[in-house]
Amino acid sequence: MRIWADRVWDGLASSPQRDQSVVVQSGVIQGLIPETPEATSIDADQEMQRFPGCTILPGLIDTHVHLVMSAQSTNQAIVEQVTTESDAQRLARIAANACAALRAGLTTIRDCGGTKDHVQLVRDRVRAGALPGPDILACGSPITTRRGHCHWLGLTADTDDEIELAAAKMLDQSADFLKVMATGGNMTPSSDPMQAQYNPQQLKIVADRARQAGRHAAAHVLSRSALPGVVAARYRTIEHCDWRVEEFRYEFDPELARKIIDQDQFVGLTMSGLARRALLPPFPDADSGPVRRLDARFRCERQMIDFGVRFTIHSDAGVRLCPIDRFDLGLRAAEIELRLKPVEILRAVTSSAAEAIGLDDRGVLRAGKRADLIVVEGDPTRDLKCLERIRAVMKAGQWMPMDAAT
Secondary structure (H helix, E strand, O other), rough: OEEEEEEOOOOOOOEEEEOEEEEEEOOOOEEEEEHHHHHHHHHOOOEEEEEEEEEEEEOEEEEOOOOOOOOOOOOHHHHHHHHHOEOOOOOOHHHHHHHHHHHHOEEEEEOOOOOOOOEEEEEEEHHHHOOOOOEEEEOOOOEEEOOOOOOOOOEEOOHHHHHHHHHHHHOOOOEEEEEEEOOOOOOOOOOOOOEOOOOOHHHHHHHHHHHOOEEEEEEEOOOOHHHHHHHOOOEEEEEEOOEEEEEOOOOOOOOHOOOHHOOEEEEEEEEOOHHHHHHHOOOOOOHHHHOOOOHHHHHHHHHHHHOOOOOEOOOOOOOOOOHHHHHHHHHHHHHHHHHHHHHHHHHHOOOOHHOOOOOOOOOOOOOEEEEEEEEEEEOOOOHHHHHHHHHEEEEEOOOOOOOOOO
16 A cells, blocks of 8 residues: 655654655555655555645554543542443543544554553553554553552552552552652642652662563653652653652753663653643633643753653643543644744654553554554644644554444
């Protein structure tokens, strides 16, 4: 099959190419070829899909979502729903969110915290072709303390032995990676985002168990209190990576950032509901701490970027005001708040995202890579608003149904 559009962006270049076709066979990209009269005549028998006025680019990758959550307007409403529903209700929402993600151009997502093994069950149904959806990487439930962030998701551990058992339990439930809540979080009043929940040795237990199983580990970090321990334990991804030292004060540490770079770690920059302030109606709690400290947070994240720390951009979809099918809003917010160019943002959710989470078979349109791609009206390398207009989604060489329903 040959797929042609006005532009093809490969996931790495500074600008798209014109007059190119993507050649796909048996789910794999065979290469990009010039669309010339000679090439057309040579391959006259090959199926051709044409998308005038569009751009072909790699399928989008969101490295941090919560499929079991419902993006309601308050944290309390989300927690109450998740903790009072039946397993069947949770599974239905996970499946519906996966389907919505696919329609939004996401061909791979990494779920960073759900209930029991529910996300793994949906992941396996998608892989078997029984449900429409992107490829899903799942951690199962995140490891946290008894009163810690997201303890209500059900996997708690306080002692070294309990942490070992929690990690083993998730691996036994076929988790693709391990996730730890290294600090408290905003959704859980009994936790403190300014405090580390585990000491450096305990953080190392989780990261080591993941490596021993041939998997990676992710750490939730909402203040600098836990950052040295997470960096020392060599977590592959540092989710949120906040350098906050006081309620409204952030302190970037070049020495610690250098270690992140030298150890080939990635930070995940979170463009969830509140971070989309420039694109959404005014928040009813605009004077709250999480909103008031956004300017300081974004300044610190820009320091990280300028220093050379490698990053992905993720949505944290499922948390308040952050539906999974509006990934595009988070990317447009990153352009505004972090002063990034559209092509820098697109790399962060394609080639860089694939590398960060250990998927070397995708993220770029190159020969030998899996045929995950999307077709978008217009040129998103110039205007990210084009991502609202997804024309087609291909996963592993198969066109996905854009009107799919679970």
